[in-house]
Amino acid sequence: MSSGPVEPAVQTPEVTTAEPAVQVRNVHRVFSTGRGTVTALEAANLTVAPGEFVSLIGPSGCGKSTLLRLIADLDEPTSGTIHVFGRTARQARREQAYGIAFQQAGLLPWRTVRANIELPLQLHGAAAATRRARAEELLDMVGLTEFADSFPDQLSGGMQQRVAIARSLAESPRLLLMDEPFGALDEMTRERMQNELVRICAETGAAVVFVTHSIPEAVFLSDRVFVMSARPGRIKDVLQMRLGAAGERGENLREEAAFYAAITAVRESLHGSEVAQLRGVETR
Numbered sequence: 001m002s003s004g005p006v007e008p009a010v011q012t013p014e015v016t017t018a019e020p021a022v023q024v025r026n027v028h029r030v031f032s033t034g035r036g037t038v039t040a041l042e043a044a045n046l047t048v049a050p051g052e053f054v055s056l057i058g059p060s061g062c063g064k065s066t067l068l069r070l071i072a073d074l075d076e077p078t079s080g081t082i083h084v085f086g087r088t089a090r091q092a093r094r095e096q097a098y099g100i101a102f103q104q105a106g107l108l109p110w111r112t113v114r115a116n117i118e119l120p121l122q123l124h125g126a127a128a129a130t131r132r133a134r135a136e137e138l139l140d141m142v143g144l145t146e147f148a149d150s151f152p153d154q155l156s157g158g159m160q161q162r163v164a165i166a167r168s169l170a171e172s173p174r175l176l177l178m179d180e181p182f183g184a185l186d187e188m189t190r191e192r193m194q195n196e197l198v199r200i201c202a203e204t205g206a207a208v209v210f211v212t213h214s215i216p217e218a219v220f221l222s223d224r225v226f227v228m229s230a231r232p233g234r235i236k237d238v239l240q241m242r243l244g245a246a247g248e249r250g251e252n253l254r255e256e257a258a259f260y261a262a263i264t265a266v267r268e269s270l271h272g273s274e275v276a277q278l279r280g281v282e283t284r
């Protein structure tokens with residue numbers, strides 16, 4: 001594992017033929033409030049390669065959701081540019097270049113599980129048979145085939161979250177934007193969902209930008225972890241996880257020394273000298 005410096009404000013073009021899944025360049029977001037202004041993001045730079053899994057982690061209010069919302073074109077930067085597969089964030093949203101899953105599953109309670117999963121395809125005019133076939137595939141992928149005709153309130157929180165993930169994958173996006181999708185789940189369900197997400201990513205090759213408060217979650221899922229600092233929100237560190245390809249990352253990883261070492265690295269980056277000092281005290 002290596003901890004790199006914050007990506008420079010102006011990045012040199014990458015030597016790659018594939019367009020980055022996400023490219024955020026020197027993005028600032030300043031909100032005006034009744035009591036003045038809040039700089040939610042300062043000089044954010046982030047490049048996500050196709051198929052790469054990137055987590056954003058940092059203290060409450062450091063701008064994680066703001067950054068995700070900007071990428072999703074649910075908000076606009078005060079300055080700086082954002083591209084998704086080479087398109088502006090606006091074009092990418094129009095072209096539905098990504099799937100979104102946020103903390104609240106956001107399912108429609110009056111539609112069955114199957115109908116919820118089919119919704120994006122229906123909205124874009126896919127034929128009934130095509131929708132049905134895709135929904136079957138996704139239900140199988142998230143292990144909910146036997147609940148296809150249930151309604152969301154008949155499912156547990158974890159199952160609802162799996163439906164939301166299946167829905168976000170309905171149009172086979174090459175990019176998933178996820179804001180604490182497992183935040184409301186109990187620890188066991190959460191770990192199971194993480195295992196499933198890793199498997200799904202390996203199967204579909206989707207790139208992911210994932211917001212979380214959980215260090216082990218970020219470490220388990222990610223190729224790189226972006227550590228943010230509060231006030232004003234900045235990306236202060238980019239940590240490369242080297243814990244194997246998504247397809248090879250299984251339950252056993254959680255017991256491995258490399259996993260704990262990566263957790264410590266992220267902790268130290270998050271807490272800075274405070275933890276380093278504490279560790280110093282402990283060892284003396």
Ligand SMILES: Nc1ncnc2c1ncn2[C@@H]1O[C@H](COP(=O)(O)OP(=O)(O)OP(=O)(O)O)[C@@H](O)[C@H]1O
Binds near residue numbers: 058067
């Ligand atoms: N619409 C808004 N108007 C004013 N201030 C806002 C708005 N949205 C976010 N902020 C402020 O911007 C900062 C970053 O908020 P954001 O929700 O991105 O943080 P976060 O890192 O996702 O926090 P959390 O981990 O608690 O979800 C906060 O200080 C927040 O109060």
